[in-house]
Amino acid sequence: MLKNTVYDISTGLYTRRQGEILATSLLAKAKEEEKDGILLLIDFDYMSEINKKLGVSFGNRIINKVVSEFKKYTTKVDIAYRMSGDEFAFIFYDRDVKWVKNVAEEVLNFAIKYGEEIGHKISFSSGISSITKEKEDYKDMLLKARGALAIAKMEGRAKVVVDVDSVKQNNAINLLFVDDDRIILSILKSRYKNKGYNVYTASDGLEALEILKSSDIDLVVTDYYLKLMNGDELIKNIREKNSKIPIIVLSSQKNEDYIKRTLDLGADDYVVKPFSPVELDSRIKKLLD
Incomplete structure (x- = not known):
């Protein structure tokens, strides 16, 4: 009963x-x-x-x-x-x-x-x-x-x-930020929510892929060095499933070989840390236009 x-x-x-x-x-x-x-x-x-x-x-x-x-x-x-x-x-x-x-x-x-x-x-x-x-x-x-x-x-x-x-x-654009630094994620989430975006965050590549599977993300901004899965692997996994979603890589690595490799794998842009928030704003806007 x-x-x-x-x-x-x-x-x-x-x-x-x-x-x-x-x-x-x-x-x-x-x-x-x-x-x-x-x-x-x-x-x-x-x-x-x-x-x-x-x-x-x-x-x-x-x-x-x-x-x-x-x-x-x-x-x-x-x-x-x-x-x-x-x-x-x-x-x-x-x-x-x-x-x-x-x-x-x-x-x-x-x-x-x-x-x-x-x-x-x-x-x-x-x-x-x-x-x-x-x-x-x-x-x-x-x-x-x-x-x-x-x-x-x-x-x-x-x-x-x-x-x-x-x-x-829900006409707002969905951004996904991937970084294992909680402070950076918190700053980015606060900044872009205040700008009217829907913001998703992930602390590693596996979590990012789960979010991409369950949500309609318009642009990904990811750190290069991640736990469980590095930036190369994440880009490759994203591109196997979605050839159009814009990807921006953030990295402290300035080596041209790293930059070329990530772009060849399918990243659309590469921003060197430490970065200017205004510069990142501009890069995001350019890829979404």
Whole structure:
């Protein structure tokens, strides 16, 4: 009995009551740690027709198929719960709006193709909301996400819509700074957040690659000498997966062979330490223009 009040029997996700309790806690954690918190609502478009024609059990199999695809993108920290029969909520911790929107669109394409395979029209509409300075309460985020979902329905279903406030918040450019010096990272984070950028930081190359995997980063600034993975290896790993993202290397090494090697590996610029913050501003701006 207790288990059934925590988990939805059909999907294995949290029930609405339990999900909202955990979502409120997770978003409070995100706010406290200055991390992104994103709410994604999805509502299946044609399930009532499918349930009438083919039965609820068949409809539940379709729902489970699509929901399982969403689960592939969630971590142990993220929250997923069933709001009602055809409506589900996903709360992503430390992911940005662009990434969540891309995930929703990928799963939507999966659902449409799955429907084509079994001969039924399958899709969902979705609304996305994020924590902003003006909107940090879960209930307020839910209201905004519902508004975006309503727009998706009105625009013809099978749409992914981000609420206006979240669009404004997340139009900022995402920078990733990689350095094993916590003081330098703190200074860079503070400086560029004040300039309106979304700032991500990593203390080593492995952590940087995880951030690049989970977030839509627009530019990387990395130290050359790193723990676990040096600058050469990090650049090589980034370039194997993304040929376009700009990379700036910071290094105390002035040797021309080092500079040439990093540029040949795919770095776009090389700044010698100690560096002028104004100079770094200029280099970043130039690569983003």
